Amino acid sequence: MEIFRLHYPNEQDLSSIELSAAAIGFFDGLHRGHLDVINTMKGIAEEKGLKKTVITFDPHPSVVLDPTRQRTTYLTPIDVKIKKLEALDIDYLFIINFSSAFAGLDKDFFIQEYIINTQVKEVISGFDYTYGKKGSGTVEDLKQYTEFNTTVVDKLDFDGEKVSTTKIREYLETKALAKANQALGRAYDIEGIVVQGEKRGRTIGFPTANIEPNYRYFMPANGSYAVTMTIDNDDNVYKGVASVGVKPTFHDNARLTTEVYLFDFNKDIYGENVTIHWHHFVRDEEKFDGIEPLIEAIDSDAKIARELLSDI
Structure with a gap:
């Protein structure tokens, strides 16, 4: 081209x-x-x-x-x-x-x-x-x-x-991800790079990849999502849970972050370019009263996401 x-x-x-x-x-x-x-x-x-x-x-x-x-x-x-x-x-x-x-x-x-x-x-x-x-x-x-x-x-x-960009942005903003993807004709996708994060996830049994978007994307609403992720120069499609938000359990005024917990995955991928494909909305972002309820919520998210992604 x-x-x-x-x-x-x-x-x-x-x-x-x-x-x-x-x-x-x-x-x-x-x-x-x-x-x-x-x-x-x-x-x-x-x-x-x-x-x-x-x-x-x-x-x-x-x-x-x-x-x-x-x-x-x-x-x-x-x-x-x-x-x-x-x-x-x-x-x-x-x-x-x-x-x-x-x-x-x-x-x-x-x-x-x-x-x-x-x-x-x-x-x-x-x-x-x-x-x-x-x-x-x-x-x-x-x-x-x-x-x-x-x-x-x-x-x-x-x-x-009418199918329109404005309407798709509205769907993403209101957590109607299924409608956004139907209007797009594909799962919404965002490219980014894996960067160092707080590494708190690995201490509670859910190591996450902290994704810094490569461009000025319109981000889905804060919450948890069932996603797949691809890594440049890797033909595999990995399934997992993405969290978009400000981590209110740990911060009062944090910047927006995107973290992905991949199922059955233990590679070091810092610096890799990746693409997140957003398939299903799971739940709203919440502020939990301590670590244990957060762990229970993430475990529940993972189980729901595995089921939602079972046909991919």
Whole structure:
């Protein structure tokens, strides 16, 4: 996959790249609705002998447009999004820097600079895609251009609503992990590195891996979860329990941490890059009155998680 990082003003000469079909959108999460758009693009590209292109943006437009609701955490941070798109066999990826200057562009100028000048002959978007200053351009405007064809993909419904990144974030925040995973079409995943922790777990019979996320992820709500974990350069899938929270039994004001207790696992993996796959919510984070009730709760979590993960 060839990656082009574009800014405004765009100083790259893209006239020599091959003609393509392009799926356009922010695509945070690469959920089932996004995949409908991307797979539609791939089908059109293959039918018409075009390269497969994705046009996306970084950072999220809200950082520029709505400081009261700006989104600085992601389901798929840009580096993760790149890896997932590469796995989808995309040929070209255009990442447009969403800056204040870019946000102020006239809608027709945007089309000329970032669609027509990038050799796009087929545009595929979701039904609610907007572009240009204040979102003045709509899919109906896209259809008026003769330099390319436009295909609009209808919304995908789930749980009585449109599948959306906003809704998935809400599911994760309210512990509705099963719904989040259904909307995503996969278990939510977070990449991180194993770092030194307080090592308290090993003293109570549950040694944990302390995971520092590699990127600015949107984290699931505090609590315990049934998870699987993969380790770079290791083909095994390990099952376990993840705890997200501030360890209230031991701290009054601790920072958020993510710890994973893997079943039947005794390797030293400090410094390893890992991916946590979040399958089931188990229970809320609690403050226990001492070590013994905490040990009982973790033991119960492990038993529940083993059962929940038995088919994986």
